[in-house]
Amino acid sequence: xxxxxxxxxxxxxxxxxxxxxxxxxxxxxxxxxxxxxxxxxxxxxxxxxxxxxxxxxxxxxxxxxxxxxxxxxxxxxxxxxxxxxxxxxxxxxxxxxxxxxxxxxx
Numbered sequence: 375x376x377x378x379x380x381x382x383x384x385x386x387x388x389x390x391x392x393x394x395x396x397x398x399x400x401x402x403x404x405x406x407x408x409x410x411x412x413x414x415x416x417x418x419x420x421x422x423x424x425x426x427x428x429x430x431x432x433x434x435x436x437x438x439x440x441x442x443x444x445x446x447x448x449x450x451x452x453x454x455x456x457x458x459x460x461x462x463x464x465x466x467x468x469x470x471x472x473x474x475x476x477x478x479x480x
Contacts (some may be wrong), residue, residue, distance in 0.1 A: 376426040376441070377408060383431040383438060390440050390477050397429075397469040401449055409447050409467055419449070427469065440477035445470035 381389075381397070388394035399405045406412050410419040424447060431438045451465050460466070 375422065375424050376428060377424055378428045378430060379408070380433070381429040381431055386429055386431045386438055386440055387479065389429060389442060389471055390474055390479055392474070395471055397427075397471060399467040399469065401465050401467050405467055409469070410449075421446070426475065436480075438477075438479045440479075441475045442471050443473040443475055445472050 379397075379399075385394060385397070389397070399409070406419060409422060409424065411422050412419045424444060426441055427444050428439055428441045447470075448468050449465055450468050451463065452460055453462060456462055456464070
């Protein structure tokens, strides 16, 4: 399954160049429902079997984009190794980028 997500152009360029190997998203209700099957009553989430993501830099018709193959999307809770800007117990959705399949960059 392929989904589309918006991204800043600077990060899109890093993905296309191979410099950025993972994309991070906050686990908001919007992102959780886009990236996982969510049971809001039971407060559980399940794999949505996403294998490709089209990252688009903005909302313009001719916006730059990249279609990437992704690995298993996970929700990570930081306990021991905590990235800068986060604190113990914070969560992030991690999208591993395996391969850039095609792109348009101007």
